[in-house]
Amino acid sequence: MAIHLIDGGLSTELERLGAQIHGELWTGRALLENPGLVAEAHRSFALAGAEVVISSSYQLSRQGFLEIGLTADDADEALRQSIRVAREAVAGTGAKVAASIGPYGAVLHDGSEYRGDYKVSQAELEAFHAERLAILLSEKPDFLAIETIPNVVEAKALAATLEGVKTPLWISFTAGSEESLWSGEPVEDAIAAIASLPNLVAVGFNCVAPELVSGLANRVKPLIDAEIIAYPNRGGTWDSAAGVWLGNEPRELSSWLDEWQDAGVTWVGGCCSTNSLDIAALRMALDS
Numbered sequence: 001m002a003i004h005l006i007d008g009g010l011s012t013e014l015e016r017l018g019a020q021i022h023g024e025l026w027t028g029r030a031l032l033e034n035p036g037l038v039a040e041a042h043r044s045f046a047l048a049g050a051e052v053v054i055s056s057s058y059q060l061s062r063q064g065f066l067e068i069g070l071t072a073d074d075a076d077e078a079l080r081q082s083i084r085v086a087r088e089a090v091a092g093t094g095a096k097v098a099a100s101i102g103p104y105g106a107v108l109h110d111g112s113e114y115r116g117d118y119k120v121s122q123a124e125l126e127a128f129h130a131e132r133l134a135i136l137l138s139e140k141p142d143f144l145a146i147e148t149i150p151n152v153v154e155a156k157a158l159a160a161t162l163e164g165v166k167t168p169l170w171i172s173f174t175a176g177s178e179e180s181l182w183s184g185e186p187v188e189d190a191i192a193a194i195a196s197l198p199n200l201v202a203v204g205f206n207c208v209a210p211e212l213v214s215g216l217a218n219r220v221k222p223l224i225d226a227e228i229i230a231y232p233n234r235g236g237t238w239d240s241a242a243g244v245w246l247g248n249e250p251r252e253l254s255s256w257l258d259e260w261q262d263a264g265v266t267w268v269g270g271c272c273s274t275n276s277l278d279i280a281a282l283r284m285a286l287d288s
Contacts, residue, residue, distance in 0.1 A: 003286055006052045006269035007045035013275045014041050028060045035085050042089035044276040049283025053095055054145045057082040058102035076135050083139035096142035103149050104128055116150030116183030125157035144169035148207045151183035155193035162197055170202040170229050178215030191223045204229035207271045210256050217263035229267035234274050253278050254285040
């Protein structure tokens, strides 16, 4: 089966291009202040060989904008702009655009998506995702990238919110082991919550340690009809207080490719601490 290559960490590529990534909106701040640089980052990934680039909407929401003194309308326009910028950036390259839909924990900007312990109800999560989803869908992205989901209640909320959506989508969880999400809940429970969604192109994991990918993929494979996606970090531990990754692994993502393919992964890319150079190396490995 063909391997599909997606992009790497947008914040990492922006930093490589000279951006200062910080604050509550993360890459969303770069979109507001320097959309041209965000476009350059997307295009770098496409030129490196990525077939899909992921928009800068991961941390954008009305709630997050209101907390820093902006408006709900500002948030909606930023969500729309994230798709427009990505689409214009990859024009002529053949790359598609996926709208990033990050977890509720991302807007808390306290590392909650790496713990999965935020205390909100399923109904509140459904409302949170529904308003962002409606805006992003209005720009007709090629895919929805539902990513970095750390607990089962959010998986259930997303399944309810996405029911009836016709845009192809993938759902990517984040986990601290080969058995459990960061919340401590079994991977199987999360997969069961979303497995029957229509238009589910792939299910898998992102923002995980690369050494966990094969075990997680093997665990998921018998549970789904969709393909398996993996876009891990280069390695290391997130320090939410300092806002940095510590102890990054020097090993190239491309060196894991054979192992991941053997585990059934057919969509691959990178997350934190990976940039367009890593994607170019993956492209070269795939092509050879």
